[in-house]
Amino acid sequence: MTNESSFLRLQARTQRFTLGTPRGFQVSPDGARVLFLRSASGEDRRHILWRLDVRSGVETRLADPAELLGQGDEDLPPEERARRERSREQGGGVVGGAADADVRIVAFALSGRLFVVDAVTGENPRELATAPGVIDPRPDPTGRHVAYVSGGALRVVDVDGTGDRALAEPSGPDEACGVAEFIAAEEMGRARGYWWSPDGTRLLVAFTDKSPVRRFHIADPANPETEPNVVAYPAAGTDNVEVRLAVLSLDRDDVSRVDVDWHGGELPYLVTANWTAAGPPLIALQSRDQKRLELRSVDPATGVTTLLATETDDTWVEIAPGVPAWTPDGRLVRIGVSQGGYRLVVDDKEITPPSMNVRAVLDIGRNVGTDILFTATESDPTQVHVYHYDDAGITRVSTSDGVHSAARGGATTVLSSWTLDRAGVTVELLRGVGDVAERIGQVESRAVDPGVTPNVRLLTLGKRELRAALVFPTGHEPGSGKLPVLLDPYGGPHAQRVLSTRNAFLGPQWLADQGFAVLIADGRGTPGRGPDWDRQVAFDFAGATLDDQVDALRAAAEQYPDLDLSTVAIRGWSYGGYLAALAVLRRPDVFHAAIAGAPVTDWKLYDTHYTERYLGHPDEKPEVYAANSLIDDAPKLERPLLIIHGLADDNVVVAHSVRLSAALVAAGRPHALLPLPGVTHMTPQDDEVAENFMTMQIQWLRDALGVARERSEPRSTE
Numbered sequence: 001m002t003n004e005s006s007f008l009r010l011q012a013r014t015q016r017f018t019l020g021t022p023r024g025f026q027v028s029p030d031g032a033r034v035l036f037l038r039s040a041s042g043e044d045r046r047h048i049l050w051r052l053d054v055r056s057g058v059e060t061r062l063a064d065p066a067e068l069l070g071q072g073d074e075d076l077p078p079e080e081r082a083r084r085e086r087s088r089e090q091g092g093g094v095v096g097g098a099a100d101a102d103v104r105i106v107a108f109a110l111s112g113r114l115f116v117v118d119a120v121t122g123e124n125p126r127e128l129a130t131a132p133g134v135i136d137p138r139p140d141p142t143g144r145h146v147a148y149v150s151g152g153a154l155r156v157v158d159v160d161g162t163g164d165r166a167l168a169e170p171s172g173p174d175e176a177c178g179v180a181e182f183i184a185a186e187e188m189g190r191a192r193g194y195w196w197s198p199d200g201t202r203l204l205v206a207f208t209d210k211s212p213v214r215r216f217h218i219a220d221p222a223n224p225e226t227e228p229n230v231v232a233y234p235a236a237g238t239d240n241v242e243v244r245l246a247v248l249s250l251d252r253d254d255v256s257r258v259d260v261d262w263h264g265g266e267l268p269y270l271v272t273a274n275w276t277a278a279g280p281p282l283i284a285l286q287s288r289d290q291k292r293l294e295l296r297s298v299d300p301a302t303g304v305t306t307l308l309a310t311e312t313d314d315t316w317v318e319i320a321p322g323v324p325a326w327t328p329d330g331r332l333v334r335i336g337v338s339q340g341g342y343r344l345v346v347d348d349k350e351i352t353p354p355s356m357n358v359r360a361v362l363d364i365g366r367n368v369g370t371d372i373l374f375t376a377t378e379s380d381p382t383q384v385h386v387y388h389y390d391d392a393g394i395t396r397v398s399t400s401d402g403v404h405s406a407a408r409g410g411a412t413t414v415l416s417s418w419t420l421d422r423a424g425v426t427v428e429l430l431r432g433v434g435d436v437a438e439r440i441g442q443v444e445s446r447a448v449d450p451g452v453t454p455n456v457r458l459l460t461l462g463k464r465e466l467r468a469a470l471v472f473p474t475g476h477e478p479g480s481g482k483l484p485v486l487l488d489p490y491g492g493p494h495a496q497r498v499l500s501t502r503n504a505f506l507g508p509q510w511l512a513d514q515g516f517a518v519l520i521a522d523g524r525g526t527p528g529r530g531p532d533w534d535r536q537v538a539f540d541f542a543g544a545t546l547d548d549q550v551d552a553l554r555a556a557a558e559q560y561p562d563l564d565l566s567t568v569a570i571r572g573w574s575y576g577g578y579l580a581a582l583a584v585l586r587r588p589d590v591f592h593a594a595i596a597g598a599p600v601t602d603w604k605l606y607d608t609h610y611t612e613r614y615l616g617h618p619d620e621k622p623e624v625y626a627a628n629s630l631i632d633d634a635p636k637l638e639r640p641l642l643i644i645h646g647l648a649d650d651n652v653v654v655a656h657s658v659r660l661s662a663a664l665v666a667a668g669r670p671h672a673l674l675p676l677p678g679v680t681h682m683t684p685q686d687d688e689v690a691e692n693f694m695t696m697q698i699q700w701l702r703d704a705l706g707v708a709r710e711r712s713e714p715r716s717t718e
Contacts, residue, residue, distance in 0.1 A: 007510055010448065012690035013043050015090050017503060020044070020446030021425050024096065025416075027409025028103040028119075029366060034407075034414055034429070034443070035062070035103060035119055037094055042448030046093035049108065051119050054412055054429060057441050062117050063125045065093035065110055077112040077133035079149070079179070085650065085680055086185035098136075100143035101198070103409065105159060107137040107146045114148055116159055128161040136179070136192060140200030141277075145250065147178070147194060147203060154178035154194060154205055156250060167203070167248050167255050174211040174232075181208045181241040183234060183269070186651065187609040188319055190272050198277040202300060203248050204260075206270060212239035218650055222677035231650050236604050236611040236625075237618040243270045245283070247300045260303045267294060269609065271319055278326035278364075282308075286317065290613045293317040295324045295334060308332055315538045316613045318342070318531065322361030328368050333361060337531045344374060344389065351389055352376065357530050359384060363408045373397070373408050381467055381528030382458060382500045386415060388433040395433050402500050414443070418501035423450055454505035455512065458498065461521070461555035467498045468521040468552050470560065471505055471512040478560050484567035484707050486516040487553065487583075487591075491545050492575030493525040493537060493614065514698045515707070517563050519556055523548025525614075539615055541603075541628045546582050550590050565590075569701050573597035573683065574652060577644075581630055581660065584639040593640040593704035595697055598652045598681055601630040601660040605653065634663035640704035641671045642697070646679030672700070 011017065020042035026035040034052040039045060049063040065074075074092055076084075089095050097108040099119070107116050114134040117125040130148065137148035139159065147156045147167070154177040157164040168177035178194040185191050193206040213232035220226045234240045245260035260283075262270075267285035271293065275281040281298040283305070292312050296305040308324070309332060311317045320335035320342065327333060327346065336345045341354035344361070351372075352358055358376045365371025372389045386397040386406045398404035402419035413430040429441035455476060459468045476483070488508055490497050497504065497520045505520075512518045522528075524544045525537035537544045549570070557563040570591050572580040577599030583591040600606050603625050604618050618625045626632065641664075645657040654675070661673045676684065684690050701707070 007450070007452070008691040008694050009687040010450070011507065011510075012685050012687045014448045015045065015685065017042070017423065017447055017450050017506060019091070020448065022050075022427055022443045022445060023416075025407035025414045026097075026099050026103050027407055027412050027414060029101070029409050031410025031412030031431075033103065033119060034409075034412070035097070035099065035106065036443060037097070038446065039091070039093070040446070042446050045091050047091050047095055049094045049097055049106065049117070051122065052441070052443060054441060059444070060122055062106070062119060062122060063094055063097075063108065063115065068115065068125060068127075069110055075111045077135060079133065080109070080112065080135045083135060083185065083191065085682075086182070087191060088682055090682060090685060098138040100139040101141035102143065105139045105143035107139050107148075109134045109137055109148070114146065114157070116146060126161065128157050128159075128164075130157055130164050131155055138192075138194070138196065140196045141198050142200040144200055147196065149176075149178045149193070152176040152179070154203070154248075163252070165252070167250070168205060168207070168257075172211075174209055176208045176210075178203075178205050179208065180206070181210070181243060182232065183240060183607060183609045184271075187607065188269070188271050189321055190270075195273050195275045195281065197275055197300065201250050203250075204273055204275055204281050204298070204300070205246055205248050206273075207244045207246060209242040213241055214238050216650070216653055216655075218648060218653060220677065221647060221675070229648070229650070233650070233653070234608045236606060236608055236615070238608065240268060240288075240608055243268070245270065245273075245298075247281075247298070247303065258300065258303045260298055260305065262296065262305050267292070272324075274325055276326060278328050279330050282324045282326070282332075284319075284324055286319075288608075288612070289617070290316040290609070293319075295332065309334060309336075311336055313337065313531075315535045318534065320358070320360060322374070325361060325364050327364060327370055327372075328366055331370070333364060333372065335361065340532055341530055344372065344376075346370060346372075352394065355379070357528065359527070362386070362406055373406060373413070375405060377528045380500075381496075381522070382498055384499075384528070397430070397433050397437070412440070418499075418503060420500050420502050423447075423452070423502045423506070450506050452506050452509050454502060454509040456505045456509070458500065459556060459559065461559075462551040464524070464548065464551065466521050466523060466548055466552045466555070468519060468556060469498045469505060469508070470556055471508045471518040471520070472562070473512045473515060474509070476562075478562055481562065482564040483515065483517040483562050484569070484705055485553065485557075485563050485565070486511055486518050486701070487549060487568070487570040488518050488520050488576075489523075489549060489570070489572050489579055490574070490576045491521065491523050491526070491549060491572070491579045492541070493534065494527065495575070496522055496526050496528060498522045510694070511698075516569075517560070519553060519563075521549055521552035523552070537614060539621065539624045541578075541614065542582055542586070545579060546586065549579065549583065550587060553590065567592060567705050567707060569593040569595075569705055571595035571597070571697065571701075574681065575600070578630070581641060581643070584641055585630060585633040585636050588636075588639045591639065593701060595642045595644065595701065596657075597644045597683070598646060598649060599630075599643065599656060599660070600652055601656040603629050605656055605659075630660055631663045634660065634669060635667040637664060637667070637669040637671065642674065642700050642704075643671065644674045644676065646676045646681065648678055649681045651681040
């Protein structure tokens with residue numbers, strides 16, 4: 001096996017070197033124990049639930065799927081498979097666990113079966129007798145009951161395994177109780193559909209009805225005898241799932257229901273909800289055009305809602321994780337836009353300066369007063385830091401350059417850090433913040449060391465100061481010879497590729513070692529640079545994001561003449577696939593070949609919430625959709641184009657690629673279309689398939705560009 005193939009297989013086997021990484025941290029309110037998920041090794045995809053005793057530093061396995069299920073494959077309910085597709089979860093075993101308020105009773109599902117474990121005693125997990133097909137189990141805050149969803153019904157069982165019963169059941173196949181609809185999970189970051197009251201006697205529940213939604217039929221041509229997968233897909237301009245809210249009681253004899261009045265006609269999107277001991281339930285609601293977001297409290301006794309705050313914007317209002325929330329003394333925490341920044345706001349007081357773009361609220365302390373942990377970016381958008389705010393002001397918790405996140409309980413903070421200095425994550429336990437912070441322990445990562453040190457340079461390019469990463473072959477020094485260029489962007493909203501972390505450039509380094517200078521650029525619309533930057537893509541995906549790739553390429557070549565602008569290719573997946581196809585269709589003077597993976601080609605086929613946010617409603621702005629879609633550009637193709645698409649993709653459905661291919665055929669434009677049977681929106685992960693998938697792309701690029709293998713042979717690392 002060659003070095004390049006061994007890297008590709010290892011990358012696939014380790015799920016891009018993420019297996020063995022500790023994640024999903026939950027810290028007990030006294031700070032004494034930390035729960036987390038981690039597989040047994042960097043090549044084991046089954047995740048185990050662990051407990052770390054903070055004082056002793058001892059780690060204990062609380063729930064091991066191998067012991068609970070044996071060594072066979074998991075048998076996931078269809079609803080759980082859909083949940084994992086939405087979250088892009090590729091791991092197995094315990095991939096999520098919910099705990100009570102004391103972080104003592106933990107509930108989790110394995111193969112549709114419900115288990116609970118006591119994190120204090122560490123006694124063996126117990127399986128509870130439930131209905132089949134369990135998803136999203138959650139203990140109530142007092143640890144007496146566990147709610148879960150089965151077959152679209154919301155059910156509850158006592159933690160001792162008795163009293164299993166339905167609290168709400170769907171009246172037909174299109175209805176569900178307590179689950180997040182497609183749009184919420186895919187675009188809003190809301191993966192759940194019910195929330196416990198602090199005393200464990202009631203639940204706030206989302207009821208969904210997908211009957212108005214258009215159906216897409218996703219067939220499996222490799223197995224024609226198989227029934228197509230029928231999905232309710234709300235394409236731009238069409239009907240969404242109808243969502244209602246109600247408060248349900250746990251009365252065994254007669255479950256009471258109080259419907260929540262939340263003006264669903266004017267504000268149809270339920271963005272998120274929150275119910276803590278600090279105040280009444282909070283809900284965030286958004287208008288269909290996303291120019292208005294309201295934060296409301298709910299009276300659980302009457303269902304009446306009270307308007308607390310409103311965010312409006314002429315283009316769209318951004319959704320932020322972790323808010324709205326209450327402080328312990330009843331003040332509203334939110335993230336708002338002011339003076340060109342995403343700012344932390346408590347009641348009406350703006351806490352952070354405009355120069356600090358807040359990304360998420362991580363935790364709000366339980367003690368009286370203001371005690372907020374959050375992430376934000378300051379001057380360098382490639383870095384994300386953890387900050388703490390209290391009455392004394394703002395303190396940065398993370399100290400090293402990189403990307404950081406945290407979880408907290410009591411005085412214990414778990415800080416996770418990714419940096420350029422090393423591969424993988426470093427997880428530290430801290431007590432206190434700022435200058436008085438004390439390192440009190442760590443959580444071991446068992447991720448495989450990729451053995452790769454990227455030859456990368458982080459750049460700021462052009463008049464818009466685009467953040468970019470330029471990756472050269474291992475051992476290549478600037479000025480030592482011309483290289484063909486491969487752009488490898490995502491380049492659109494919601495995702496950053498250029499980050500101050502080594503793991504971000506492991507795959508690109510492999511591409512570079514095939515003889516390319518690999519350029520990754522984050523253009524307008526990518527996160528981290530504030531609301532004005534985000535909104536520069538409004539109604540203009542095709543213009544803004546493609547122009548930024550061209551500008552980044554030319555500016556990089558000015559700094560590094562090694563880049564051969566006569567031999568430029570571009571590849572990407574999802575939005576990056578759209579950019580790749582767009583590049584050769586509209587800028588063949590710059591780009592000489594493209595690989596478009598799972599591209600959106602007709603924005604009327606993509607979902608409502610994402611597409612209408614950026615391009616408006618297709619009935620109101622048909623010219624915008626035409627200008628940003630690719631089908632009408634088919635006759636312009638004069639460069640080699642390889643289109644790749646998973647046939648089981650229910651996010652960017654394969655119709656996008658088929659329609660573009662059909663238009664290219666009709667226009668007499670040669671191209672290649674590679675279908676991937678059984679593959680969803682996630683790229684193949686099987687060792688051999690993943691290896692062949694990448695080596696095939698490299699060979700295609702060499703042929704398309706006319707690059708001789710001798711020229712593109714990777715340099716020795718010695």
